[in-house]
Amino acid sequence: MDIEQFRRAGYQAIDRICDYYISLRDRPVSSQVEPGYLRKALPASAPPEAEDFQLIADDYQKYIIPGLTHWQHPSFFAYFPTACTFEGILGELYASSVPNPGFNWSASPACTELEAVVMDWTAQILGLDKSFYNTTEVGGGVIQTTASDSALIATVAARSRYIREHPHVAMEKLVLYTTTQTHSLGKKAGLVLGLKVRALEVTAEDDFALRGETLEVALKEDVDAGLHPFILVATIGTTSSGAVDRLGEIADVAKHYPFLWLHVDAAWAGVALVCPEYREACQLPAINAYADSFCTNFHKWGLINFDASCLWVRHRKHLTDALDVTPEFLRSKHGDAGTVIDYRNWHLGLGRRFRSLKFWFVLRSRGVNGFQRYITDCTKLNAKFAERIRESDQFCFAAKPFLALTVFRLGPKSLPHLTTLELNALNRAFYARLAARSDIAITQTDLNGVFCVRMAIGAEKTVEKDVDRALDVIGQEGRATLREWERMWGL
Amino acid sequence: MDIEQFRRAGYQAIDRICDYYISLRDRPVSSQVEPGYLRKALPASAPPEAEDFQLIADDYQKYIIPGLTHWQHPSFFAYFPTACTFEGILGELYASSVPNPGFNWSASPACTELEAVVMDWTAQILGLDKSFYNTTEVGGGVIQTTASDSALIATVAARSRYIREHPHVAMEKLVLYTTTQTHSLGKKAGLVLGLKVRALEVTAEDDFALRGETLEVALKEDVDAGLHPFILVATIGTTSSGAVDRLGEIADVAKHYPFLWLHVDAAWAGVALVCPEYREACQLPAINAYADSFCTNFHKWGLINFDASCLWVRHRKHLTDALDVTPEFLRSKHGDAGTVIDYRNWHLGLGRRFRSLKFWFVLRSRGVNGFQRYITDCTKLNAKFAERIRESDQFCFAAKPFLALTVFRLGPKSLPHLTTLELNALNRAFYARLAARSDIAITQTDLNGVFCVRMAIGAEKTVEKDVDRALDVIGQEGRATLREWERMWGL
Ligand SMILES: Cc1ncc(COP(=O)(O)O)c(C=O)c1O
Ligand SMILES: Cc1ncc(COP(=O)(O)O)c(C=O)c1O
Numbered sequence: 017m018d019i020e021q022f023r024r025a026g027y028q029a030i031d032r033i034c035d036y037y038i039s040l041r042d043r044p045v046s047s048q049v050e051p052g053y054l055r056k057a058l059p060a061s062a063p064p065e066a067e068d069f070q071l072i073a074d075d076y077q078k079y080i081i082p083g084l085t086h087w088q089h090p091s092f093f094a095y096f097p098t099a100c101t102f103e104g105i106l107g108e109l110y111a112s113s114v115p116n117p118g119f120n121w122s123a124s125p126a127c128t129e130l131e132a133v134v135m136d137w138t139a140q141i142l143g144l145d146k147s148f149y150n151t152t153e154v155g156g157g158v159i160q161t162t163a164s165d166s167a168l169i170a171t172v173a174a175r176s177r178y179i180r181e182h183p184h185v186a187m188e189k190l191v192l193y194t195t196t197q198t199h200s201l202g203k204k205a206g207l208v209l210g211l212k213v214r215a216l217e218v219t220a221e222d223d224f225a226l227r228g229e230t231l232e233v234a235l236k237e238d239v240d241a242g243l244h245p246f247i248l249v250a251t252i253g254t255t256s257s258g259a260v261d262r263l264g265e266i267a268d269v270a271k272h273y274p275f276l277w278l279h280v281d282a283a284w285a286g287v288a289l290v291c292p293e294y295r296e297a298c299q300l301p302a303i304n305a306y307a308d309s310f311c312t313n314f315h316k317w318g319l320i321n322f323d324a325s326c327l328w329v330r331h332r333k334h335l336t337d338a339l340d341v342t343p344e345f346l347r348s349k350h351g352d353a354g355t356v357i358d359y360r361n362w363h364l365g366l367g368r369r370f371r372s373l374k375f376w377f378v379l380r381s382r383g384v385n386g387f388q389r390y391i392t393d394c395t396k397l398n399a400k401f402a403e404r405i406r407e408s409d410q411f412c413f414a415a416k417p418f419l420a421l422t423v424f425r426l427g428p429k430s431l432p433h434l435t436t437l438e439l440n441a442l443n444r445a446f447y448a449r450l451a452a453r454s455d456i457a458i459t460q461t462d463l464n465g466v467f468c469v470r471m472a473i474g475a476e477k478t479v480e481k482d483v484d485r486a487l488d489v490i491g492q493e494g495r496a497t498l499r500e501w502e503r504m505w506g507l
Numbered sequence: 508m509d510i511e512q513f514r515r516a517g518y519q520a521i522d523r524i525c526d527y528y529i530s531l532r533d534r535p536v537s538s539q540v541e542p543g544y545l546r547k548a549l550p551a552s553a554p555p556e557a558e559d560f561q562l563i564a565d566d567y568q569k570y571i572i573p574g575l576t577h578w579q580h581p582s583f584f585a586y587f588p589t590a591c592t593f594e595g596i597l598g599e600l601y602a603s604s605v606p607n608p609g610f611n612w613s614a615s616p617a618c619t620e621l622e623a624v625v626m627d628w629t630a631q632i633l634g635l636d637k638s639f640y641n642t643t644e645v646g647g648g649v650i651q652t653t654a655s656d657s658a659l660i661a662t663v664a665a666r667s668r669y670i671r672e673h674p675h676v677a678m679e680k681l682v683l684y685t686t687t688q689t690h691s692l693g694k695k696a697g698l699v700l701g702l703k704v705r706a707l708e709v710t711a712e713d714d715f716a717l718r719g720e721t722l723e724v725a726l727k728e729d730v731d732a733g734l735h736p737f738i739l740v741a742t743i744g745t746t747s748s749g750a751v752d753r754l755g756e757i758a759d760v761a762k763h764y765p766f767l768w769l770h771v772d773a774a775w776a777g778v779a780l781v782c783p784e785y786r787e788a789c790q791l792p793a794i795n796a797y798a799d800s801f802c803t804n805f806h807k808w809g810l811i812n813f814d815a816s817c818l819w820v821r822h823r824k825h826l827t828d829a830l831d832v833t834p835e836f837l838r839s840k841h842g843d844a845g846t847v848i849d850y851r852n853w854h855l856g857l858g859r860r861f862r863s864l865k866f867w868f869v870l871r872s873r874g875v876n877g878f879q880r881y882i883t884d885c886t887k888l889n890a891k892f893a894e895r896i897r898e899s900d901q902f903c904f905a906a907k908p909f910l911a912l913t914v915f916r917l918g919p920k921s922l923p924h925l926t927t928l929e930l931n932a933l934n935r936a937f938y939a940r941l942a943a944r945s946d947i948a949i950t951q952t953d954l955n956g957v958f959c960v961r962m963a964i965g966a967e968k969t970v971e972k973d974v975d976r977a978l979d980v981i982g983q984e985g986r987a988t989l990r991e992w993e994r995m996w997g998l
Contacts (some may be wrong), residue, residue: 022593026521054620083617102513112599126574129545363655
């Protein structure tokens with residue numbers, strides 16, 4: 017492909033992306049394809065001869081688009097959002113035209129430098145303590161692929177710090193703490209590293225938040241059993257219900273365990289710290305006082321295209337002590353002198369993409385105000401949704417609504433004597449109806465044995481009428497589920 | 508930014524990328540900026556109010572471009588190449604317009620399905636054994652970010668298999684083997700996982716390749732000492748010199764250790780398997796017979812934009828046994844039934860980008876023939892370069908040239924009595940001169956105490972005249988180094 021062919025294909029790509037967004041609202045949210053649809057449609061081998069790019073671009077429309085789940089669809093309320101903005105696309109486009117593995121400063125100075133700058137910008141807009149800024153040269157921020165990577169990195173750093181201080185402790189004796197509501201990233205970090213994970217119980221009465229007391233009992237038990245607690249992964253805004261672990265209480269307990277690392281996973285909710293009015297609820301003061309590391313994903317609810325997971329640490333030295341391997345062929349004048357950040361020692365892999373560019377584009381193009389407005393718009397939409405659930409005779413909350421998340425279920429006033437098992441069966445039937453629809457995407461979850469449905473708002477194009485329509489759909493399917501139930505049980 | 512603004516900004520981005528490539532040859536290869544240049548140029552905080560995108564796009568040209576090292580420059584011969592093709596950029600562009608975290612099939616079916624298909628296409632063009640194909644539903648291929656991630660994954664899978672078979676072995680007793688020439692990814696996997704790494708010696712006489720005998724002695728020693736060998740990372744085409752570990756000999760030894768996983772890292776050289784004439788030299792038959800896992804980076808010498816590291820495993824079950832954590836909110840009809848691949852259980856993180864699209868674009872747009880032509884063009888250029896080094900009175904090889912890599916140093920016939928220390932000093936002075944130039948990028952290395960210079964060909968726009976110019980520059984700087992040396996020592 018020569019330059020002029022690229023120009024044409026590039027213009028066409030831009031136009032087709034515009035067309036995609038113009039038509040997005042009219043598409044089904046979820047793909048209707050069956051497993052294996054694409055293998056059937058494509059040849060078994062790469063073509064021996066070059067094909068015309070127009071054919072390839074057309075095949076993208078024909079075979080790929082129908083197989084996509086449209087996470088940017090205004091009626092996408094499943095999981096948590098995955099961000100996509102035009103500025104983010106442009107950031108990826110420019111970055112993909114100058115690829116480099118970015119493993120150290122000299123591999124491409126602008127990449128490292130812009131990352132150090134935008135990570136300070138984001139730390140600042142979130143209200144993080146200055147000790148997390150790159151300018152301190154003590155703490156600092158780095159872009160990772162996912163919150164799972166961020167948690168894994170924190171765990172590696174914590175383990176390595178712990179083992180340096182306690183060189184004779186066997187790895188089998190180390191314990192990583194999560195709660196039963198922590199994202200599977202905790203369990204995965206344990207699996208990857210071959211370490212014990214203990215998931216602490218939380219209760220519906222406590223809104224699924226970890227209490228200091230629960231942690232205290234567990235730490236005592238484990239230490240008495242000869243185990244070594246070395247990290248706790250706490251969550252601000254759990255995946256299932258938006259629970260906020262009680263960091264203040266946790267810190268009160270943790271202070272007796274000086275080598276217990278506190279990692280705060282705020283993958284989804286963390287970006288809401290951009291709005292001063294949510295800082296208390298998201299426990300910013302405690303994060304600033306106690307967290308050893310803090311993660312939030314701008315690629316979820318933060319307007320920056322996947323991947324854009326931000327990890328801040330109070331002491332970068334814990335990362336580099338754990339991860340630095342600098343062979344001769346990667347030595348460089350500035351790296352050796354310590355005057356520049358060599359980000360490869362801040363994460364698991366070696367190479368890294370130029371992801372800071374999209375941060376720079378989005379933050380400037382929206383401004384802090386624009387960013388705040390987006391967050392508050394989402395929470396207002398959710399407040400409206402939650403209000404309608406609260407008022408309804410059919411539905412009830414399964415957890416306290418938080419920010420842009422409402423977890424609810426059918427709990428009809430007309431059937432007040434249903435057991436948990438019956439209610440779960442009812443709600444599974446209800447959810448099966450929702451999941452079968454292609455005009456809305458919404459996910460299920462389980463809260464301590466209670467089956468429920470999650471509504472997460474955040475697609476950038478979602479507006480009030482989409483939430484109203486979701487309420488209509490949910491109401492209809494709820495009523496239909498109840499009618500069926502009543503018929504089934506002869507009520 | 509609305510759709511029409513995006514269209515304009517998108518066209519402009521395409522045009523500016525075209526301009527960049529039109530002017531690339533005339534730019535300095537390496538950035539001339541000093542550490543901290545960007546922080547000084549940018550405001551300390553994100554702007555409160557939205558900025559016009561034109562300003563941002565102009566700032567990219569003004570502040571970012573001058574801070575880039577141009578890995579696509581025709582005179583970039585440093586490290587190994589990092590691929591960039593127009594088709595690759597287009598793949599990234601389309602993919603970035605439909606972001607999704609891709610953690611399982613239903614998150615966006617096309618993403619998983621296309622990945623499974625293109626990983627089979629690539630396995631096939633490289634001549635990998637069918638047992639590595641996804642269609643087997645036993646083995647399979649997956650796109651990872653880097654070769655370091657691939658090796659880490661293989662190590663996790665190997666450890667988990669080993670521990671399942673030997674549940675009472677302490678982690679401190681496990682040993683990962685590499686050679687002294689293995690990329691730092693081996694050491695890093697050890698650091699991340701907290702496991703012992705033993706780097707086996709290799710010699711210049713053996714072209715820095717691992718021999719079976721060396722491995723045999725080490726395994727015996729370690730087992731006698733109560734240790735447990737569980738993985739060997741062998742390399743096809745080492746970073747420093749392109750060495751090829753002797754897989755046949757290794758396999759002969761390894762067969763007595765049934766739980767010793769053989770991971771083959773062919774990050775750079777592996778793509779050359781696309782050409783039948785290099786398969787013997789790259790030991791394809793032994794890879795097909797013995798490797799438990801095999802990795803090559805299409806984002807290095809394989810025309811596909813960073814990141815595009817391919818990992819194939821003979822038994823996918825070893826990955827998923829090691830990594831599967833499926834909480835309720837990620838359960839899905841097809842995943843539970845096992846009818847689809849859930850790629851999140853094939854790597855460390857959870858979310859993943861839609862990277863298969865650029866594979867599909869590049870493989871189709873180039874065709875297998877076009878891909879082969881690119882590889883052979885590069886090796887021909889290197890053959891020419893190597894021939895000129897061989898003929899020269901000033902230079903000598905520090906290792907056997909391989910594919911598109913030549914490692915050489917000053918070893919002037921006029922100064923036949925220099926010691927290794929003196930030659931190293933001479934070559935450090937020589938390399939310092941090369942590194943100070945901005946019209947060529949080339950890197951240093953160390954081979955068992957011998958300081959030398961690496962010339963790696965692979966930027967797509969590199970043609971014969973660029974290699975000729977590199978030879979001129981190298982010759983000039985070599986002569987200047989010698990003159991200075993002679994002056995200094997009064998010769
Ligand atoms: C609280 C929380 N943490 C972590 C994650 C995982 O994020 P990632 O895919 O970036 O690993 C999620 C995903 O939804 C989440 O909700
Ligand atoms: C042989 C070899 N393996 C691995 C790597 C590391 O690759 P990555 O950056 O993808 O981890 C390199 C990089 O040059 C390499 O040459």
